[in-house]
Amino acid sequence: MRVDPNYVTNLVSSLDQTQLTEQQLTSELSSGVAITSLSQNPVASGENVLLLNQIQQDDSFTQTSSLVTGQLQVADSTLGSVVTELTQAISLATSANNGTVNSNDVQSISNQISGILDEVQSLANTSYQGQYIFAGGQTSTTPFTTSTATSPAVTTYNGDEDINYLETPNGQKIQLNVPGNQIFTGSGSNSVFAALNSLVADYSTGTVNTSQAVNDTEALNTALNYVSQQRVTIDNSITQLGAASDAVSSEQTQLTTAQTNLMQADVAQVSTQLSLSETQQTALEDVIAQLNSTSNDLFSKLPS
Amino acid sequence: MGTINSAFSLMSQALDADQAALNIVANNVANASTTGYTEETPNWQENQPVEIDGVSYGTGATETGATSVRDKVLEQRLDQQQQLASASSARLTALDSVQALFTPDSGSSSSTAGDIGSDLTSFFSSFSSLEANPTDNSDRQAVLSSAKTLVGDISNAADSLNSQRSALDQEAAGVTSQVNSLTNAIAQLNLQIQSTSPNSDAGTLEDQRQQDLSQLSKLVGINQITTENNGLEITTTSGQLLVADGSSSQLTTGTVDGMTHFFVGTTDITSKLASGGGELGGYLTARDQDIPDVLNSLDQLAYSVSTSVNALNNTGTDLDGVTGTVADPLYIFNEPAAVAGSASAMSVVMTDPNQIAAAGTGDGTGDNSNASAMANLASQAIVNGQTPTDYYSNLVSTLGSTVSQVQTENTAQNASVTQLQTQNDALSSVNLNDEASSMTTLERSYQAASQVFTMLNTIMASALNLGDQTAVS
Numbered sequence A: 001m002r003v004d005p006n007y008v009t010n011l012v013s014s015l016d017q018t019q020l021t022e023q024q025l026t027s028e029l030s031s032g033v034a035i036t037s038l039s040q041n042p043v044a045s046g047e048n049v050l051l052l053n054q055i056q057q058d059d060s061f062t063q064t065s066s067l068v069t070g071q072l073q074v075a076d077s078t079l080g081s082v083v084t085e086l087t088q089a090i091s092l093a094t095s096a097n098n099g100t101v102n103s104n105d106v107q108s109i110s111n112q113i114s115g116i117l118d119e120v121q122s123l124a125n126t127s128y129q130g131q132y133i134f135a136g137g138q139t140s141t142t143p144f145t146t147s148t149a150t151s152p153a154v155t156t157y158n159g160d161e162d163i164n165y166l167e168t169p170n171g172q173k174i175q176l177n178v179p180g181n182q183i184f185t186g187s188g189s190n191s192v193f194a195a196l197n198s199l200v201a202d203y204s205t206g207t208v209n210t211s212q213a214v215n216d217t218e219a220l221n222t223a224l225n226y227v228s229q230q231r232v233t234i235d236n237s238i239t240q241l242g243a244a245s246d247a248v249s250s251e252q253t254q255l256t257t258a259q260t261n262l263m264q265a266d267v268a269q270v271s272t273q274l275s276l277s278e279t280q281q282t283a284l285e286d287v288i289a290q291l292n293s294t295s296n297d298l299f300s301k302l303p304s
Numbered sequence B: 001m002g003t004i005n006s007a008f009s010l011m012s013q014a015l016d017a018d019q020a021a022l023n024i025v026a027n028n029v030a031n032a033s034t035t036g037y038t039e040e041t042p043n044w045q046e047n048q049p050v051e052i053d054g055v056s057y058g059t060g061a062t063e064t065g066a067t068s069v070r071d072k073v074l075e076q077r078l079d080q081q082q083q084l085a086s087a088s089s090a091r092l093t094a095l096d097s098v099q100a101l102f103t104p105d106s107g108s109s110s111s112t113a114g115d116i117g118s119d120l121t122s123f124f125s126s127f128s129s130l131e132a133n134p135t136d137n138s139d140r141q142a143v144l145s146s147a148k149t150l151v152g153d154i155s156n157a158a159d160s161l162n163s164q165r166s167a168l169d170q171e172a173a174g175v176t177s178q179v180n181s182l183t184n185a186i187a188q189l190n191l192q193i194q195s196t197s198p199n200s201d202a203g204t205l206e207d208q209r210q211q212d213l214s215q216l217s218k219l220v221g222i223n224q225i226t227t228e229n230n231g232l233e234i235t236t237t238s239g240q241l242l243v244a245d246g247s248s249s250q251l252t253t254g255t256v257d258g259m260t261h262f263f264v265g266t267t268d269i270t271s272k273l274a275s276g277g278g279e280l281g282g283y284l285t286a287r288d289q290d291i292p293d294v295l296n297s298l299d300q301l302a303y304s305v306s307t308s309v310n311a312l313n314n315t316g317t318d319l320d321g322v323t324g325t326v327a328d329p330l331y332i333f334n335e336p337a338a339v340a341g342s343a344s345a346m347s348v349v350m351t352d353p354n355q356i357a358a359a360g361t362g363d364g365t366g367d368n369s370n371a372s373a374m375a376n377l378a379s380q381a382i383v384n385g386q387t388p389t390d391y392y393s394n395l396v397s398t399l400g401s402t403v404s405q406v407q408t409e410n411t412a413q414n415a416s417v418t419q420l421q422t423q424n425d426a427l428s429s430v431n432l433n434d435e436a437s438s439m440t441t442l443e444r445s446y447q448a449a450s451q452v453f454t455m456l457n458t459i460m461a462s463a464l465n466l467g468d469q470t471a472v473s
Helices: A007-031 A042-097 A103-124 A180-184 A192-204 A210-263 A267-292 B002-030 B072-100 B116-132 B137-196 B204-219 B270-274 B278-315 B369-379 B388-428 B432-465
Strands: A144-147 A154-157 A165-167 A173-175 B040-046 B050-052 B055-057 B061-068 B222-227 B231-236 B241-244 B251-256 B259-264
Touching: A007 A267, A007 B388, A042 A103, A042 A165, A042 A192, A042 A210, A042 B116, A042 B388, A103 A144, A103 A180, A103 A192, A144 A192, A154 A180, A154 A192, A165 B116, A165 B369, A173 A210, A180 A192, A180 A210, A192 A210, B002 B040, B002 B061, B002 B432, B072 B137, B072 B204, B072 B222, B072 B278, B072 B388, B116 B137, B116 B278, B116 B369, B116 B388, B137 B204, B137 B231, B137 B241, B137 B251, B137 B259, B137 B278, B204 B222, B204 B231, B204 B278, B259 B270, B259 B278, B270 B278, B278 B369, B278 B388, B369 B388
Parallel strands: none
Antiparallel strands: A144 A154, A165 A173, B040 B061, B050 B055, B222 B231, B231 B241, B251 B259
């Protein structure tokens, strides 16, 4: 049977193929990336898009949650100060109510409670990065203003009842704020400002209507308890956020490992393949050199 | 004396025949590297023997010319496989350029630029950040800048795809003139072959015709039908006549919907050529099927993201307390009218970050419910029943699978072409060792004939001298 006399051409194309493989392997080694085009592994390429999406989302949430935690901590410590102020107001009112203080002292207590009222109002009007944190959705409007036209004075809430939530990548909703009216002007005896305004009015003349004053002090006490309850909501959010952030970080670590395994070159494996390819190339070159030498041609054996 | 004379003539014929055969060998050797040359072998024919008194006397041999060593079936098979391989090669080259636009993101931060998947995530994540801080100007700026990055990458990809499509269109149109000159040449060769050797292989002319056919097979998908007197009829794979013996039909081009279409006469055969094979088939498949598929997917993605985000932003309340209206909508992206062309036309029309409607309808500007809703679009099935990221992931793996499939096809077809080429070369190519051996055989035969001639000369001298050795030497 006759054979193809152009076998060297075929060997050269094998040599080209070997060199192409070597080039590919070398670029994998130098870049560290195993999949440089979609067709190398279509499934992994699609999977990679999804993994990176999740990793990026997690990354972005981790950053966001640290910012939000700052805001929640400001709200928490503000409410802490409010509790301290209110506790002081209650002890002042209790001392005024026990009938042992003279009218000058009662007026002075009225002034002190009025000062506390101002302090609590300014705490309720706390802003974070230029936005009022106890105003519901109306973050650019001063949430609490007091009108002294009547006695007792009236403190009005100008915000709304809007609550913002932050959604974690896994869909959990975390409450970001408590509207100011829930904390400070709650209905009935829960209103901090109504109780404080009443007490200021009770003591302003120096004469104490004891039963009225005791009722108002009682109301302030109830309001204080209510503020503490609302503070728990914020503390809960801080805890949830911390837990969500930890969960997301650990998910991110796992996903990054998965993504690395999917896309990165296995150096040991690639090196072995490269070494095999090089051996093959050398062998092919030797074969071509042997076959190509003219002494193998029958013409060269003919007498000249 | 008569028999000696006839022996002389027999020997001179033998010398002539050997010379003619050596001539053929020399021609083979000379053409050993000529592309398309088919090895020729000398034809020997025994002369009619003479019968005298019931005894048969041989009258030697004649060399009657050369025959090309050719297997037409094999050659045709090679041409057909060549058409498939050329088609998949051309398509693969085009697809390689397409998939280069969607290089997988390795995940390191330096490589995230230019990746539409990352852009989508960044865009929707920017709404999550805004959700945490709905009034923050830098978070609002971040939404607009990530929208611009997304738009830039989607429209760049669409523009590149469109220009690749135009480039393919030009290459396809360029093939036409080559096809026409080849079909012309084949028609001319048909005429020559039919007049010079209607009943036998036409040798060099046939070599030329085969070479033209193999060239033509690289360009376009064809069928070959042998007609009477060694003529040849060529049709496209779908049956459109290109060459009928001595006449050829020209392939013409015209523009339909901005793309080059191909005609024979007045018949538009573009879609038939696309599935027919050859380079032209590959170019047309990529131009009319592969690239439009990817473009459509990008269009759908751009359209759905633009309209969904716009619709939500338009219903919310922006930082200035404004809600969009029909007359004066609050749009982040230009609102596309139709899916087609959305990707390349995609742009960010919003310039004032305050116009991002983070708050819900009727809510205070510090509300984040609308920002939350827009962030949630990332996990909603807004693009053809899939989330944007899932849709993009599908686009990428579908494209990857197509390229990979064409690669596999191309590798298999090339291997098949190589195998057929090897078979054909084994049969028809000039093997120098064979030629050396034939030459030696013929040389020996020539020497032998000369020797016989010399001996006959001696015998003739003896006869002339009637036994006296000295008279004639």
